[in-house]
Amino acid sequence: MPQQDALPTVGWSTRQWLALGIGTAVGLLAVLSAVAVWTLQHSTDVSNRLVDQTSPALVAAVQLEAAMINQETGTRGYGLTGQADFLQPYTEGLSQEQTAVRQLRSLAAGPQGRSDLALVLDRAALWQQRVAAPIAASPPGTPPLIAAQRADEGKELFDSLRTAMTDQQTHLEQARSHDRADLGHVRALRNRIFSAIGAILLLNFLLVFEGLRRGVTMPLAALRRDTRQVTAGDFGHPVNPTGPSDLRALAADVESMRLRLLQELRASDHARALLDTQATELQRSNGELEQFAYVASHDLQEPLRKIASFCQLLQRRYGGQLDAKADQYIAYAVDGAERMQKLITDLLTFSRVGRVNTEITQVDLEDSLSRALDNLEVTISETAAEITHDPLPTVAGDPTLLTLLLQNLVSNAVKFRSPQRPPRVHLSAERDGGVWRLAVTDNGIGIGPEFAERVFLIFQRLHTKDAYPGSGIGLAMCRKIVEFHGGTIRTDTAPRDGTRMEFTLPAAD
DSSP states (O other), X not given: OOOOOOOOOOSOOHHHHHHHHHHHHHHXXXXXXXXXXXXXXXXXXXXXXXXXXXXXXXXXXXXXXXHHHHHHHHHHHHHHHOOGGGGHHHHHHHHHHHHXXXXXXHHOOHHHHHHHHHHHHHHHHHHIIIIIHHHHHSOSSSOOHHHHHTHHHHHHHHHHHHHHHHHHHHHHHHHHHHHHHHHHHHHHHHHHHHHHHHHHHHHHHHHHHHHHIIIIIHHHHHHHHHHHHHHTTOTTSOOOOOSSHHHHHHHHHHHHHHHHHHHHXXXXXXXXXXXXXXXXXXXXXXXXXXXXXXXXXXXXXXHHHHHHHHHHHHHHHHTTTSOHHHHHHHHHHHHHHHHHHXXXXXXXXXXXXXXXXXOOEEEEHHHHHHHHHHHTHHHHHHHTOEEEEOOOOEEEEOHHHHHHHHHHHHXXXXXXXXXXXXXXXXXXXXXXXXXEEEEEEEOSSOOXXXXXXXXXXXXXXXXXXXXXXXXXXXXXXXXXXXXXXXOOEEEOOSSOSSOEEEEEEEBOO
């Protein structure tokens, strides 16, 4: 039957959709992560500048102003009193000035910071040179005359210094305020970026969930519903492909399989219908065969018995009174009637194997062989045959048929004996798993390899009836009995003197 082609798959597969979604999400997250890293770095830089530079510079500028005020206070007090104790704030102010200047030199950043520091230092140096240093260098005891002389100039120079320091602190305060504002903006940007990252992650999760639901879960659920309906027996229900291209391809393959199964089912239904017809015909034929067997066993036997009886009466009454030809014809008629009776009896027995009186039980082959030898007692005695056997097992089968099987095999072994020696027959048995392998070996005339299968065909004789009497049905009946019990029988074709018939029977356990 032609196989249905799979439906074409057009569009993106599940892997491609997932790659697109994950790639887009990863790209967005990468961009936002880069911005977040920059924001964090910028925030760190601003925070470090605010903590390590701007604020300490403002503190140092305030300390510098305090140092200059201490110097001005000390020189003004010394200039008014002439007492050396008043120079202590001036001396301390000089030390504080040096410390503050070193800090400002290391913290001043940018042209504005350096310019403010230079202006403050220049004006401080000018005030110290013109006013503070000369006053401090005057001998103690009386108020220095230079203090009074340069009071107005000192006030003017120190006011100019104070203005420069105020401008410097103002600029530093503005720089610190700017850094604070920048830090606040950076923190706000950082919070917005992390919020965006969280929102994108949540959105990506929702999109992935919805995409998997629509692109994978729902198509798979639809495919499962369709396949379950088909497996429930509705082979005519189509499997509709939905979803991405790979899931549609899977549904198309399942649909192709369904169509193939549907074709096979229709073919099977057709074959079953033919088989039912043939079974009916076989049943009818078996009925006719049973009718024939009944006729053969009753209606045909009676005329043959009459023919044989009257031929025998003619032979006894007129034997020797007629010529030799008449005696020969009467003998032919008697022999033909007897052989016909034997042939009909054998055919009837052959037809009944496996159909009549079949009772499967545990059969001891020792008993079956004993009954078979009792039936052959006369033949065995006349031929001086020696019959031996191994310990025989118990098998599952019909006792009557197994007795007939052994009887036929031993009878054949004795019948086809060699003229040069008395017949010797041995029955061996060996267990092989769940079966018994048995063999009947004799020292007779043997069977050629080319006739190994022919001897099991009904009415196939290898010798004339004058040389070896019989109907040619014995081994065919043996094969039918063995196969009825589920075994096999064959002729061992290995070179030897005599014949070896091997067969198998199921063990009783």
